[in-house]
Amino acid sequence: MRKFSILLKQLYFQKLRSKSFILMTLLYVAAITVFMFWSDIKAIFVNEEDALEVAVVNETTVDLESIFNSTDDVNFSFPTESIETLHANVKEGNLDAVVLIAEENENLSADIATYTPLKLNDQSTISSLIQYAGKIYGIGNLNLSAQDADRILNSTPNVTMTNLNETIAGGKSEDEKQAGMWVSYLAGIVIYFFIMAFLSMITTDVATEKGSRALEMLLVSVKPSTHLQSKIFGVFLLALTQMAIIFGVLIAYVVFTDDGAKWTMVQSVIDELSITYVLYVLGFLVLTIFLYLIIGALFGSLVSKPEEASQVMTPAIMIPLIGFYVMLSGIGNPDTLLIKIFSYIPLTSGMVMPMRIGATDISAIEPILSFLVLILSVVACYLLSLSFYKRSVLTYSSGGLIQKIKTVLKVTT
Amino acid sequence: MTLQLQHVVKKYKDFTAVNDLNFTIGTGEIFGLIGQNGAGKTTTFRMILDLQDQTAGSITWEGTPIKKINRDWLGYLPEERGIFPQMKVEEQLYFFGHLRGMDRTELKKEIDFWMNRFDLEEKRNDKAETLSKGNQQKVQLIASFIHQPKFLILDEPFSGLDPVNRDLLKNAILFLKEKGMTILFSSHQMDNVEELCDHLCILKRGVSLFSGSLLDLKKQYGKTKLTIRTDVHQEDLAKMAGVKEVKKVRDEYVLTLMDESFAKPIFEVVSNGSYIEKFSLDYLSLDEIFKEKVGGEHA
Numbered sequence: 001m002r003k004f005s006i007l008l009k010q011l012y013f014q015k016l017r018s019k020s021f022i023l024m025t026l027l028y029v030a031a032i033t034v035f036m037f038w039s040d041i042k043a044i045f046v047n048e049e050d051a052l053e054v055a056v057v058n059e060t061t062v063d064l065e066s067i068f069n070s071t072d073d074v075n076f077s078f079p080t081e082s083i084e085t086l087h088a089n090v091k092e093g094n095l096d097a098v099v100l101i102a103e104e105n106e107n108l109s110a111d112i113a114t115y116t117p118l119k120l121n122d123q124s125t126i127s128s129l130i131q132y133a134g135k136i137y138g139i140g141n142l143n144l145s146a147q148d149a150d151r152i153l154n155s156t157p158n159v160t161m162t163n164l165n166e167t168i169a170g171g172k173s174e175d176e177k178q179a180g181m182w183v184s185y186l187a188g189i190v191i192y193f194f195i196m197a198f199l200s201m202i203t204t205d206v207a208t209e210k211g212s213r214a215l216e217m218l219l220v221s222v223k224p225s226t227h228l229q230s231k232i233f234g235v236f237l238l239a240l241t242q243m244a245i246i247f248g249v250l251i252a253y254v255v256f257t258d259d260g261a262k263w264t265m266v267q268s269v270i271d272e273l274s275i276t277y278v279l280y281v282l283g284f285l286v287l288t289i290f291l292y293l294i295i296g297a298l299f300g301s302l303v304s305k306p307e308e309a310s311q312v313m314t315p316a317i318m319i320p321l322i323g324f325y326v327m328l329s330g331i332g333n334p335d336t337l338l339i340k341i342f343s344y345i346p347l348t349s350g351m352v353m354p355m356r357i358g359a360t361d362i363s364a365i366e367p368i369l370s371f372l373v374l375i376l377s378v379v380a381c382y383l384l385s386l387s388f389y390k391r392s393v394l395t396y397s398s399g400g401l402i403q404k405i406k407t408v409l410k411v412t413t
Numbered sequence: 414m415t416l417q418l419q420h421v422v423k424k425y426k427d428f429t430a431v432n433d434l435n436f437t438i439g440t441g442e443i444f445g446l447i448g449q450n451g452a453g454k455t456t457t458f459r460m461i462l463d464l465q466d467q468t469a470g471s472i473t474w475e476g477t478p479i480k481k482i483n484r485d486w487l488g489y490l491p492e493e494r495g496i497f498p499q500m501k502v503e504e505q506l507y508f509f510g511h512l513r514g515m516d517r518t519e520l521k522k523e524i525d526f527w528m529n530r531f532d533l534e535e536k537r538n539d540k541a542e543t544l545s546k547g548n549q550q551k552v553q554l555i556a557s558f559i560h561q562p563k564f565l566i567l568d569e570p571f572s573g574l575d576p577v578n579r580d581l582l583k584n585a586i587l588f589l590k591e592k593g594m595t596i597l598f599s600s601h602q603m604d605n606v607e608e609l610c611d612h613l614c615i616l617k618r619g620v621s622l623f624s625g626s627l628l629d630l631k632k633q634y635g636k637t638k639l640t641i642r643t644d645v646h647q648e649d650l651a652k653m654a655g656v657k658e659v660k661k662v663r664d665e666y667v668l669t670l671m672d673e674s675f676a677k678p679i680f681e682v683v684s685n686g687s688y689i690e691k692f693s694l695d696y697l698s699l700d701e702i703f704k705e706k707v708g709g710e711h712a
Contacts (some may be wrong), residue, residue: 002514003512006508006510006511006512014499014500062495129556209497210497211494211499212496213491213493214496214497216464216489216491216493217490217491217496217509217553217556217557218485218488218512219464219490220462220464220484220488221484221487221513222484222512222513275473394459394464394465
């Protein structure tokens with residue numbers, strides 16, 4: 001245990017002080033800062049444009065002024081001048097657009113006159129207001145009472161979900177699914193980025209020690225199993241440290257900016273999450289990172305020098321990439337056969353299964369089964385790696401990954 | 414005996430790296446394991462260090478299987494040179510020392526002593542990768558015995574060192590021996606082996622050709638190396654009875670005799686009317702014995 005702790009400390013503090021780790025962490029923090037303060041940053045670089053000046057001429061008998069409310073982007077006015085005068089104002093640049101609303105065959109017609117074409121956003125804003133005005137006009141024509149008109153416009157259906165499959169314990173509400181979807185994406189993204197960064201770190205570290213022959217000196221006093229464990233836990237601790245820094249900064253931004261508005265939003269998402277779901281996400285996240293670290297250490301032990309590390313890492317990097325894209329494919333429909341399959345594959349289940357748990361109504365047995373498969377895979381991979389690691393760390397060979405494995409088997413059995 | 418190898422065999426699928434190897438090393442002794450490249454020296458070291466399992470046979474330390482002894486009793490300098498490239502020299506030595514259970518006070522004393530002895534004082538805070546090859550080797554060597562192991566294995570410790578550093582290392586090895594350390598080392602430089610070793614083992618393709626004291630090995634060949642400085646011609650010397658080979662080395666003739674007993678008749682013939690400035694009968698050097706024993710088939 002003493003040797004494990006010495007090796008772990010050495011790895012942890014050496015990497016913590018390394019330029020690459022500091023830069024990588026700062027980069028993540030910078031990305032979060034940009035994301036959180038995007039509107040402020042954008043305002044610095046993009047000139048604030050004046051609000052669009054739009055004149056609305058209502059030739060109908062229905063009062064539509066309350067619909068066209070001015071915003072920061074569009075300023076609506078209701079002048080009484082003739083349409084010709086207003087058009088002249090548009091040409092002279094005093095107005096950006098004139099909206100003429102008239103009655104035509106018991107329907108509302110509108111004409112938007114501009115000199116310089118409107119931007120898509122502004123055009124959409126005006127069009128949607130006109131459409132709403134059309135509904136009001138239509139209801140007005142039906143001679144309904146104000147209450148009746150209000151009921152038509154504001155009625156919302158009361159939707160309840162009933163699942164007749166008894167194996168599924170109570171369906172989730174839409175809010176719960178939405179929250180689950182957000183959290184599962186976050187978990188997937190965290191897994192993906194951490195695997196990419198720390199898989200490379202552990203593989204290169206083992207390869208460097210092996211290449212420098214320092215490993216041979218270490219293994220005289222330390223068992224290969226202790227060495228392997230120290231690498232896995234050391235890099236995992238580093239990943240946790242980086243995660244803590246990143247989430248610390250993120251939480252600070254969320255809590256202390258916008259007068260807590262963002263925090264209220266996050267809390268509404270958290271309120272929809274069950275403890276079981278959070279535990280599942282954490283479990284999948286930790287085990288998936290562990291699984292990749294074990295594989296990374298094993299691959300590092302196969303190469304003879306650090307320059308070869310990237311060569312053996314390629315297959316391991318491809319798998320989370322596939323998992324990541326499968327997870328992204330679930331944005332539209334998280335219940336496809338592809339997603340179901342990948343939610344059981346140990347190397348990708350960490351990214352895909354939390355999405356299925358959070359955003360779909362799956363039976364309780366499915367996540368348990370997938371989690372058990374992942375646990376068994378971690379244990380099996382650890383034992384297999386350990387047995388192989390003992391032999392590969394002192395075997396030097398050239399060629400590709402398969403060739404290296406063959407060489408290790410040939411010279412050690 | 415401290416270390417004992419009995420009938421040790423290491424087999425791979427289609428290749429036997431070490432075959433029925435037997436030798437013993439006494440406490441506080443320097444033992445040389447010599448052989449050509451691929452003779453099985455490093456494999457033997459790795460088996461002793463429990464880095465590889467032997468296929469058969471036993472390796473014991475004071476009667477206890479080597480796998481069961483405290484690993485901190487062992488020290489090892491691998492053949493290939495290298496240390497943690499990014500770590501500072503002093504930091505590196507503290508790390509290896511701590512790993513072997515030493516506390517900071519003990520370590521400071523040892524590090525100060527060896528840094529001074531190996532003339533590395535000014536390099537303490539330098540990163541290992543910035544040191545010269547020779548200095549890196551010295552740091553690695555210190556790292557291998559900083560914890561004062563009972564048994565130290567040095568795989569080719571002299572390779573790549575200049576004559577000054579080679580002497581430094583030789584003296585350090587003798588110093589460690591005086592402190593009671595048992596040392597096993599391999600080298601291709603036979604003069605170093607001859608100078609340092611009490612006993613040795615010659616390996617050829619995994620098979621031991623000889624194991625015992627250096628003197629016993631030399632006695633096997635007898636005093637068959639005759640060096641003469643005389644005005645007798647080389648051709649005449651070559652014709653004399655019992656002479657296998659005559660070589661002229663500068664102003665001397667070096668004769669290889671079939672047997673030590675031929676020396677006296679040669680002396681009588683040469684001294685009869687000829688001038689003799691030097692007549693010296695010696696054992697063969699280890700280098701010559703090694704070439705004879707191992708190199709013969711490969712030459």
